[in-house]
Amino acid sequence: MTVMITGAAGGLGRAFAMECAARGHDLLLTDLSAEGLGRVSQGIRRLYGVRVFEKSCDITDERAVDELIAYANGAGLRLDMLLNVAGLDREGGFLERGFGDISAILRVNVEATLRVTHRALSLRRADGRFHIVFVSSLASMYPMPLKATYAASKRFLLDFSIALGRELERENVSVLALCPGGMPTRDDCIRAIEAQGFWGRATTTALETVTRRTIAKALRGKKVYVPGAVNLLFSILGKVVPPLAVAKLVYRRWSSVQKKLA
Amino acid sequence: MKTVVVTGATSGIGLAACRELAKLGYGIIGVGRNADRCAGTAEALQGEFPEASIAYFCADLSRQAEVLRVGREIRSHVEEKCEGKLRALVSNAGGVRSYYTTTEDGYETVFALNHLAGFLLSHALLPCLKAGGGRLLVTSSASHKGTRVNWRDIMFRRRYNPLAVYKQSKLLNALFAFGFRDRFSGLGVSAACVDPGLVRTEIGLKDTGGLVKFVWGLRMKRGVEPEVPARAFARLIDAEEPPRALYYRGAKPARHSRQVNRKNADRLWNLSEQLSGAHREEAKT
Numbered sequence A: 001m002t003v004m005i006t007g008a009a010g011g012l013g014r015a016f017a018m019e020c021a022a023r024g025h026d027l028l029l030t031d032l033s034a035e036g037l038g039r040v041s042q043g044i045r046r047l048y049g050v051r052v053f054e055k056s057c058d059i060t061d062e063r064a065v066d067e068l069i070a071y072a073n074g075a076g077l078r079l080d081m082l083l084n085v086a087g088l089d090r091e092g093g094f095l096e097r098g099f100g101d102i103s104a105i106l107r108v109n110v111e112a113t114l115r116v117t118h119r120a121l122s123l124r125r126a127d128g129r130f131h132i133v134f135v136s137s138l139a140s141m142y143p144m145p146l147k148a149t150y151a152a153s154k155r156f157l158l159d160f161s162i163a164l165g166r167e168l169e170r171e172n173v174s175v176l177a178l179c180p181g182g183m184p185t186r187d188d189c190i191r192a193i194e195a196q197g198f199w200g201r202a203t204t205t206a207l208e209t210v211t212r213r214t215i216a217k218a219l220r221g222k223k224v225y226v227p228g229a230v231n232l233l234f235s236i237l238g239k240v241v242p243p244l245a246v247a248k249l250v251y252r253r254w255s256s257v258q259k260k261l262a
Numbered sequence B: 001m002k003t004v005v006v007t008g009a010t011s012g013i014g015l016a017a018c019r020e021l022a023k024l025g026y027g028i029i030g031v032g033r034n035a036d037r038c039a040g041t042a043e044a045l046q047g048e049f050p051e052a053s054i055a056y057f058c059a060d061l062s063r064q065a066e067v068l069r070v071g072r073e074i075r076s077h078v079e080e081k082c083e084g085k086l087r088a089l090v091s092n093a094g095g096v097r098s099y100y101t102t103t104e105d106g107y108e109t110v111f112a113l114n115h116l117a118g119f120l121l122s123h124a125l126l127p128c129l130k131a132g133g134g135r136l137l138v139t140s141s142a143s144h145k146g147t148r149v150n151w152r153d154i155m156f157r158r159r160y161n162p163l164a165v166y167k168q169s170k171l172l173n174a175l176f177a178f179g180f181r182d183r184f185s186g187l188g189v190s191a192a193c194v195d196p197g198l199v200r201t202e203i204g205l206k207d208t209g210g211l212v213k214f215v216w217g218l219r220m221k222r223g224v225e226p227e228v229p230a231r232a233f234a235r236l237i238d239a240e241e242p243p244r245a246l247y248y249r250g251a252k253p254a255r256h257s258r259q260v261n262r263k264n265a266d267r268l269w270n271l272s273e274q275l276s277g278a279h280r281e282e283a284k285t
Helices: A011-022 A034-048 A062-074 A099-123 A148-167 A187-195 A197-203 A207-220 A229-240 A243-261 B012-023 B035-048 B064-081 B109-124 B126-131 B162-187 B210-220 B227-238 B262-276
Strands: A002-005 A026-029 A052-054 A081-084 A130-135 A173-178 B003-007 B027-032 B054-058 B088-091 B135-139 B190-195 B247-249
Touching (some): A011 A026, A011 A034, A026 A034, A034 B262, A081 A099, A099 A148, A130 A148, A187 A197, B012 B027, B012 B035, B012 B227, B027 B064, B035 B054, B054 B064, B064 B109, B088 B109, B088 B227, B109 B162, B109 B262, B126 B162, B135 B162, B162 B190, B162 B262
Parallel strands (some): A002 A081, A130 A173, B003 B088, B135 B190
């Protein structure tokens, strides 16, 4: 079994790579940072001895993705799973950001993710089942002032994922949307979680558990995974509470968190 | 003048050890993670001991590339300024995390920082330790007792428990000292680990939160000042004879866990070589 992971040098991507390697899967890893990719690939090889193929790639660049796919073809790789982890999260008000930052969120989270998915499907085995995971977010469940673009981009992935899953059922492809709350991927994330106080901790789910269950659920053909009981409750509330009221609440919360972090 | 390398040297036990050693006339090479704190500490120590030779190097030791880089830098510094000789390496840097996190190498952070970093750095500085008839001192802790190495899942990917991870890392420290002694005492480099006792340091407050922070805050109140274990380190380094025992509580030999044995030490040594590439040439140059 071979798994392709985008954003593999980042916190969540790295954890997914370790999880897959621990299961004995071979890996095709990609990330913007060639250096980071080299480090994590070396670590995986040393720890688990699986085959790791690595190629750095700016997935927002059409030609770079072409090269990535050509590289995989050249290595004779056939894929069984794609984990779309690469994504951008830049917080702040719409007017506090340059438009470049805002369009970058859309380019990476939406356009590039779909590009990679479209191309990677051409690498699936003729006879086997193929699994796709989109890393959406708990933020996809409601409109989020001060993270408006990010949350909307993750909403896109959630809806897209569900729709695509239905469409590709007859192709023997399963699609899972992962909708996690905060995850302690790096030391600065831990500090951010602490800044949110009780609710930060309550919505935080352990990285190692999320990665393990995500892979297990993807293999079982699940459609949506919201890790953590509190998060699941929030996601259900997101469906019944009117969006205007949610937006009001979220706005109040993020304003105070941002003050604490500043 | 004799020179010592101390990691985790900008706060807690490491900083106090630097101060005690500078007092005894040792040249100090400190390693810290934060550049500002390194510069500030170096300046403060130099002010306190105007005669002493004090140099600080900044490195995030949880990252192997950084360990290798700072190891190279320290080696050329020692070759240039200290005739290539080191009296001691105090492998002291360590931390706790509330959650499972990975380093850029994909390894669990506490495993990478508390154990693997010291393993790799000791290999990088081995030529200097050999030349100086040096000693390796590792900061372990009584918390290494009552636990075993979780060989099946040494990075705790299954069930992350901050206390269990920390306890294991301190057991690994003792096993590392055991393995190091076995391999290098014939070459004139000795090794021991030191249990500093319960010390009032901020180890449990950095990059943690919630329960870990709360419990450590309570424990801290009962701890001794870092000067107490620092004096033990200084005594073990300053003594004519290299440390005879493997495990010290303060400066006195003490009993360690039965898990600290050759079988476990060899197993850890092989795994550490595999994970750090320390036995390969690139780590040595």
